[in-house]
Amino acid sequence: METKEANPRESEHMWAQLQTHCVQEVWEEILLNLPAEQVVRVCRLVCHQWREIADSESFWKERCRREGYRLREVTRIPRDWRLFYFLCIWRRNLIKNPRGEEDLNQWQILENGGNEWAIHGLRTQHPDKTVQKNFVTSYGMCRKSQLIDLKKEGYSPSFMDHLQPDIKISDWYSPRTDCGCQYEICVELLNQRMCPVQTFAPDTIYFEQWNNERWHEMTHVFQNYGPGVRYIRFTHGGQDTQFWAGWYGIHLTDSCVEICPAVCT
Incomplete structure (x- = not known):
């Protein structure tokens, strides 16, 4: 060959x-x-x-x-x-001033009942030891909110619509042991016209007097919410249920909203 x-x-x-x-x-x-x-x-x-x-x-x-x-x-x-x-x-918490370290700055006060919102040191240690402050409610309803503009935070409309990344929210709340109270939260995914696309609004949580005063975490992950999400509105609050003067209502801290392009871990 x-x-x-x-x-x-x-x-x-x-x-x-x-x-x-x-x-x-x-x-x-x-x-x-x-x-x-x-x-x-x-x-x-x-x-x-x-x-x-x-x-x-x-x-x-x-x-x-x-x-x-x-x-x-x-x-x-x-x-x-x-x-x-x-x-x-760059996944990060999109809530500004989540622990009250800047007083009530960045939050829109919707209701300021009783002796109004206050910022106090923790009564009981938080699972995250870096948390040192919390928002405290009074004997009238206290409710506050933040509006997150996704485009300003770097998440373009095309990115949100095409990929529809998970949106993870969490919130920490704690009662006082000596007074009954209630806790509320509502998180809305909004379109360009500020109309809700999807909403997370669980039932109001009530605590009886003489509870164990421990921290609880509320969590939720938005998935498959469809195109059009441009804003996130995070609202929470509560009050004491015995109408005591002072700040005996629910304690709130370390609120969080994260965009998770990859699988949430």
Whole structure:
């Protein structure tokens, strides 16, 4: 059988391609092990090859895989994997002043009954030992609210509509042991016209006098809420049920609203 001799030029070309591919893999591995912000702000400016890697979908998809950011719905593929990755690592509490460390700033007071809202130190230790303050209600209904503008927080309409990430809310509440009280919460996903798309509003929770005065956590995850969500309105409050002057009502702290592009953990 006649053997065809290899063309030296073809061999050189194949070898050059192999070397380029190997170098590309090495560079990609280096960039995968650097902080993501450094890759975007510094590394992609170094040369054309690094910019191509830093701008590629496969690079950010691989970072998501390695760091455990999994899609909740495999049919909802991010249109921009880099944006998806950064919104995952920038997951944060969208409630401002959740623990009363800035008095009542950032909150809209809807009802201010009795001796009105107050900020006190904790009577009993919170599960999170960094929490040192709480909002306290009085003998008339006290209710306050925050409105979260998702676009201003970095979540574009197209991102919210296409991916529909989980929206996780939580709120900590505690009664006083010596006085009965009640607790209420309502969280609404709103569209551009401020009309509710989906609402979480559990029944009012009542505590009898001489309870154990421990902290309780209210949690909920909004899923599959459809397109159109542009705002989140978080409202909570309560009062004491024995109408004692002072601040014997429900205690509230560490409220939280998080957008979770990847599977909630």
